[in-house]
Amino acid sequence: MAGLDTRLLYLLLVVLVAGERLVELAISGRNERRLRARGAVEAGAGHFPAMAALHAAWLAACPLEVWLLDRPFLPPLAAAAGGALALTMALRYWVIATLGERWCTRVLVPPGEQRILAGPYRWLRHPNYLAVAVEVFALPLVHSAWLTAAAFGAANLAVLAVRIRVEDRALARA
Numbered sequence: 001m002a003g004l005d006t007r008l009l010y011l012l013l014v015v016l017v018a019g020e021r022l023v024e025l026a027i028s029g030r031n032e033r034r035l036r037a038r039g040a041v042e043a044g045a046g047h048f049p050a051m052a053a054l055h056a057a058w059l060a061a062c063p064l065e066v067w068l069l070d071r072p073f074l075p076p077l078a079a080a081a082g083g084a085l086a087l088t089m090a091l092r093y094w095v096i097a098t099l100g101e102r103w104c105t106r107v108l109v110p111p112g113e114q115r116i117l118a119g120p121y122r123w124l125r126h127p128n129y130l131a132v133a134v135e136v137f138a139l140p141l142v143h144s145a146w147l148t149a150a151a152f153g154a155a156n157l158a159v160l161a162v163r164i165r166v167e168d169r170a171l172a173r174a
Helices: 004-035 047-069 073-102 127-141 146-173
Strands: 041-043 107-109
Touching: 004 047, 004 073, 004 107, 004 127, 041 047, 047 073, 047 127, 047 146, 073 127, 107 146
Parallel strands: none
Antiparallel strands: 041 107
């Protein structure tokens, strides 16, 4: 019964993370409309569907691995992964607050605007991507879904390598 309880709680956590992602998409959509109205043009749109599909599949894979492969709940691992997950959320919302209307899930750079060097950007070039990279590893490990952590973590790093190149080029042109 205890295993069933932790699986249900883990499923609830994944649903909450998915809900948080939906909130982010709403913020991004609002900001995208504003950015395009200011003349921003999207860079690297070709990789976006793959990135979106990867993240949707990751959210589905997390509980599936736990349920189908009977992954155990290990409190020390859950605490460490949960702590890392909480830090990723804090970092991402710091990024969103710092970028304001410029934060978007797509690469949209308004013409003539300077690169932002405030908030977490004082120390990191791409703090949002650090948050996402850690999150993709941490959420599955809350309930020992190490295959999901490894597979999606590696795939996400590959997508982020493309994304960072696209974003750096777009920022350099602006």
